[in-house]
Amino acid sequence: TDLPVILVPGRPLMRNPQPADIAAEFGESPHAVDDQEMCDLLVVGGGPGGLAAAVYGASEGLTTALIDADAFGGQAATSSRIENYLGFPAGLPGAELAARGTIQAAKFGVRLHRNARAAAFTSEDGIHTVTCDDGRSFSARDVIIATGANHRRLAVPGIEAWESNGVYYAATVVEATYSRGRPVAVIGGANSAGQAALFLARTSDPVYLVVRGDDLDHSMSRYLIDAIAADPRIHVRVHTEVVGLSADSEVTGLEVVDRTSGRRSALAVSAVFVFIGATPCTDWLDERPAMDPDGFLLTGQDVALPAGHRMPLPFETSVPGVFCVGDARSGSVKRVAAAVGEGSAAVRLIFDRRRIDGTELL
Missing domain, CATH: 3.50.50.60 (FAD/NAD(P)-binding domain)
Structure with a gap:
């Protein structure tokens, strides 16, 4: 019952700690359950697509927050070696790619929040709010969903x-x-x-x-x-x-x-x-924005809207200002490079969306 045991130099032994305890030990500041953070861009999910979106958003001057239920890197972080990513002919361990991306995001001033599991989504008057399972909430005029997908389990008895x-x-x-x-x-x-x-x-x-x-x-x-x-x-x-x-x-x-x-x-x-394969991590959205039958988010021209509504931009969902990139998006290419490209492109589209809809930074 003591396992796992965490040893941190100069600190008391941690026996069977909760994720929040570990996050706090490694620098994640504690938050009260009624904390609310407002920003220009909220990125939900810290895999390659989410990290890229956060880096590009912050580098373009958007106050950006990145939240993830666990550690940053997503499924890519569990890959032993990614050999088809441009610029790394000898391959790159997924964990190293995740670490580099996290450092880069911090360099540009992204507000990083680990152990922040999205549990609910609301949208009112052009402001989108994501509430985590611990009560924290994050609001922004634009949201990029990059929650990816969970590994599909093998259906074998026992x-x-x-x-x-x-x-x-x-x-x-x-x-x-x-x-x-x-x-x-x-x-x-x-x-x-x-x-x-x-x-x-x-x-x-x-x-x-x-x-x-x-x-x-x-x-x-x-x-x-x-x-x-x-x-x-x-x-x-x-x-x-x-x-x-x-x-x-x-x-x-x-x-x-x-x-x-x-x-x-x-x-x-x-x-x-x-x-x-994998199943999308989109259940917390409660079927809003629109999804395909498997729970992947519909974007761009795949979204069917009533007459008179603006056609969503590429990577934009049925909710204006809410984009989706990476494995959670219906029809996405399941490649690290594709997720990174989608994350960076979505940031560019945020500026186009604000120009079209006449909205400004918060």
Whole structure:
């Protein structure tokens, strides 16, 4: 019950602390539950798209606040190595990209708020307010939603008992160390799964890449497909679905079924890494702005508005002055570079929106 234990030099031992306690220990100032902050631009979500929006907003003279439910970096921060981001031919660890972006945001004066989980959204007279689950609220005339998406969990009976203890939704140095020298399985057929398989193959053998589809071509970048094909430690199992997990004191294997023949077989593995897509973090918006059937926010020309209403700008939602970038946006390209580009472009569109609607800075 004492775990996790946090050691901070010169401070009392922290036993099983709450996120707010950790945030305060590392410099996040405490806030009363009735605190309210007003700014020109509020960015909700600190992944690559949110960090880019905050950096560009502050650098363009907007008083900017960035809030995130956890730590900045989003899903990108859990990537072992991003190799297709322009300017980093040797690749860049996701955690390092997140750290650099956070430092850059602070440099331009962005008000950074970790441990600020958005819980409600209201809009009145052109002022949008986001209220967090601890009672704090943030208001702005323009909001950029960059809350991204959560990893979709593997629907296998009993898997919950092994999550973070043999079943993982990220592949970092920590998880790779745990499975060093042992067989592992990576489930998924998109870029995140391919990057994880290549990273884990450095220390684990074999690495089974389990894919529901018939091939990797429809969802994975060519450079990853070629690298996987050239690595003898990676074994690709296409049109294969996981239906069971075996374990005793630790994970010992997977039961899989061939979706073409229906034949079942077992894979002996010591760890499972799951990358099977994501669900958008938009439930706190209570279906306002407009969303697609899966909960992703509609933007630009995808928004259907009654006659007489202004057509939303690119990345603008059905609520004027509220934009969405990154993985939470319907039809977005699930790439780090795309999220960064959308975040920076949305800031430019804020100035266009204010000119069109005749609004000024707060």
